Amino acid sequence: MHGRSVLVRGGVAVASAAVALTMAAPAALADDGAARGRVVESAGTGGLGVNFEGGKHASTVLFTLKLSDGSKLKMYCVQVEVGMRTDQDMIERPWAKYPDTASPFNKNNEKINWVLHNGYPAAAVKALEGTLGKKDVKLNGGLSVEEAVTATQAAVWHFSDGKNLDRAKPLRGGGAAEAADVLALYDYLTGKDNAGIGKQPKPTLDIGPAKADGATGTRIGPFSIATSGDITELTSKLPEGVKVTDADGKAIKAADVKDGTKVYVDVPKDAKDGSGTFSLKVSGHLDTGRLFVGENYAKVPAQSLIVAESEKTSVAANVTASWKQGGTPATSEAPATTAPGGAKSGGGDELANTGASATMPLIIGGSLLGVGALMVLLVRRRRSAA
Template sequence: MQVRSAFARGGIAVLTAAAAVMVSAPSALADDGAARGRVIEKASTVGYRISLEGGGDPIAKLFDFKLSDGKSLKLYCVQISVHMRTDVDMVETPWNKYPDASSPFTKNSDKINWVLHHGYPGIKLDAIEAALGKQGVKVHDGVSEQEGIAATQAAVWHFSDGVKLNLKQPLAEGDNSAEANADVAALYSYLIGDQNTGIGAQPKPVLDIAGPKTAGAAGTKVGPFQVATNGAVTSLTTELPDGVKVTDADGKELKATDVKDGGKLFVDVPAGTKPGAGSFSLKATGELDTGRLFVAENYAKQPAQSLIVADSEKTEVAAKAPASWTETPATPATTAPSTPGGAPSGGGELANTGVDAAVPFGIGGLLLGGGALMLLLNRRRSRA
């Protein structure tokens, strides 16, 4: 019975540990279900019609994009020669699976991402003005939203399609002022200039809790549970009995703000707590990220202009960890020493060590008797 009971407890511990290791944050883009959405062109923000070297005057727009989960993003185009469509699903796609293998996009994707992180709306207009000021460039009455869109889209196309903005007359519309032309040219030149060292693809927000030991006994701390996240933990909730808490190694009860990447958590179960189980959950927020590429779902049959996310938004990920415990281990019983007669020791009497004091005397008597017998026999032999 004891062997079977121990085996059962061990089996529970192994299964619980395995469950904890498998717990992880539901990624914003699961491998089997990439994010998708559609362009909402009527909600898009128009910049200016720009003028390119060698001809061409496309309109720079910041497109509104609605994901299937209801969230909205802002995106720019990365295929200047392909028509944009609002009637097809656009699916998030890795940079290295860009639909046009001959395009400069793949080799320049890091630089495009830098443009998005330093252009509009990746950073605010006043921050753009400050960045230009550090380069010794003065803008006229600040950088407007239209100027920011025109310059940023032109810089994206420069790296994705190999086109160049006509710096002598960046804006194709004749009624735009010299000041607006100068501001667009200045921002465009900054975004494609030497400061652009590239930004690689950013990791998606993740949150994992791993617990190699998720079962224990009351009166101990179950754990550790190690946290791995690239976001900020914003919530710590528990489903635990009264008195059972989530703590650090020293027993200090933790709040969400105490939990960091690499932190170790424990489920502290007071002695005397009835055998049971519970869990705790964490939530974290992170950027869901500028630079995400969206390509038409059936691009080969229905080509549509590919798009790239121009701004970040906060997203939330969550993870849950189970814990279980048995009753407090029993302390081995001890008995008071007693005298050979059974009465408790005391009053100066010797403690019973487990050896009968009469035994040595019996053995001594036997030895003496044997010696006397041998002596008698030897005397009889000598007389004979």
């Protein structure tokens, strides 16, 4: 009887462990090192409702996105016809991963970037008044924050969604004076002064490639660092004798790592076959113009957002190096090539993968479930035979 109890308890324990692992898998699948957060519905700055040519209309809001570390971003919408969701994580992505390959966003992202850098809140209301005044634009008692938000969001939609304001009646509500002020700023942001800002803003942190391998007795890499912030930590999980270095084999510290730095993993010739990781943590602002896409967009589309203003935040990413005795020197997983809607992470403007295997919890969990089921079945057969 005691033996049967042990088997039953063992089967239940194994099954419970399997369930825990498989339940943990979605979190692992979602963990790719990118900045993430959720829209705080009640914390945005409201603008005025706008009317588009063709009869459609929309509300304008400068949204607040709260990141996982508590810092906040000010965001504009770049998908006016997709619903906003506050129950889904928004993940930092490069422009090439915009979720709609047919959208005007893909050819106009440089224009959108210019709007963000020259509209509100990148330029304060008084600064915008001064800019328009130099162009002999007459405002009606000055520009309000509400008008500035409205015009900037409408200008973003002009380029991201191909939407034009209805010039006869651009606002839903509001008076003629407000409509004239909004049109004045909108025309400036979408007019000939908008030459675009062609260089995509840098990610807060990107290490590429995400994985590399080589032979013992070599320096594996390079791992190229792209960042818009300051590296605050460099940690590693490497066997004794293996170290993180520069191209000359000199050990490096966090203070030595900057945007553009190339990092290597130096492996002694007598090292055993193995692997290890190193991690970087950065503190800095997410650049204006960085894109955020809903984590579950493929299943539940959520309105994509773009950074207009940010607070300081921190982001971490890590990479993996593997080596073998007599292995091929300095081979690496090349940084991903990017195409609209089809880029994968690792290198370029995408944040690096953390190196955690997203499928491993599912594999282990499935195996444990199988073992647990087999143990319970064995108990039932023994009882039947008794």
